[in-house]
């Protein structure tokens with residue numbers, strides 16, 4: 357991968373992964389020579405493009421044990437979430453107008469739900485436990501006779517926890533409720549078999565699994581059949597569910613990325629596990645450092661930690677040599693600390709001083725060692741400047757202090 361010296365060490369695979377060079381190679385001919393429109397029925401330019409798109413559809417389907425006819429191309433997981441949730445809500449609204457989701461979902465789910473609320477639907481946003489897991493009892497209690505859809509993500513993008521999708525799916529089946537799963541962060545990391553998994557709709561992204569950006573897919577179950585109202589109108593592509601000329605090179609890229617993910621998942625996971633353990637071992641003897649999210653129900657690719665007695669903004673400034681993501685508002689477009697960490701019950705301070713490190717196919721041991729050294733150095737430096745840290749070290753119970761009111 358690119359080891360250009362001026363760029364920080366890339367520990368942000370959760371934001372996006374590099375496109376695998378094998379994927380890029382597979383895409384180029386479809387940009388360069390074979391530029392036909394896959395919907396052109398009257399000549400070979402169209403036929404060859406269509407064949408490439410269908411082969412890619414098979415590869416995407418194969419990674420999740422689906423029938424290729426259950427795969428609808430979209431522009432990414434955001435569009436897939438919109439199509440799944442709005443599409444099903446609009447189609448089944450005569451059955452009921454109540455939907456359920458979880459407070460730690462991606463904004464592409466939460467904001468879609470908010471839009472449906474504006475359209476007259478009712479939505480329950482469920483709390484999670486301190487470890488980020490959704491409790492089955494909480495879910496059961498939220499189900500109503502008019503609940504038509506439940507949306508729960510497979511792997512959380514911020515804290516990496518894996519929800520109990522088979523268990524939630526079984527409950528949905530029992531109650532006759534449509535189950536949507538955002539699996540953007542799960543493909544290539546968690547084995548998925550739609551032949552046995554009771555899930556009706558599943559959002560897939562390409563660029564979190566070493567494919568190109570700008571393409572994704574929605575799995576739509578055929579048996580029992582799930583119906584969706586189209587959200588994009590036009591030429592009736594994708595069996596009327598999603599109009600628009602298919603980007604052949606993008607489809608081919610996602611197909612190749614998912615084909616490689618199927619072949620290399622075990623190897624990728626073993627490597628991520630070893631690097632995860634190395635990173636945790638390198639930091640775990642530090643005081644007042646907390647892992648966010650369940651300790652074992654998680655993908656090894658994600659390590660999200662909070663550093664107490666450290667000012668989040670200064671930490672981010674200090675570790676510029678590492679490309680990580682943080683719970684601090686100062687590094688994101690929003691002005692609030694991570695709503696996911698807040699949903700776990702973390703204080704504003706701990707949510708602010710958190711780092712999300714996400715690793716993948718090209719992360720090296722040397723990079724992990726560099727990350728450990730950089731973090732240790734900066735945390736120690738910042739704590740030296742912190743009066744609160746000094747008080748903590750002196751054994752003063754900070755919770756008993758009466759702070760002057762401002």
Ligand SMILES: Cc1ncc(COP(=O)(O)O)c(C=O)c1O
Nearest residue numbers: 432433434462464513540541561
């Ligand atoms: C869980 C999850 N869902 C949805 C998305 C949105 O994906 P995209 O921006 O590719 O549409 C992301 C990407 O951050 C994600 O992590």
Ligand code: FES
Nearest residue numbers: 668669684685686
């Ligand atoms: S640390 Fe920057 S806004 Fe909180």
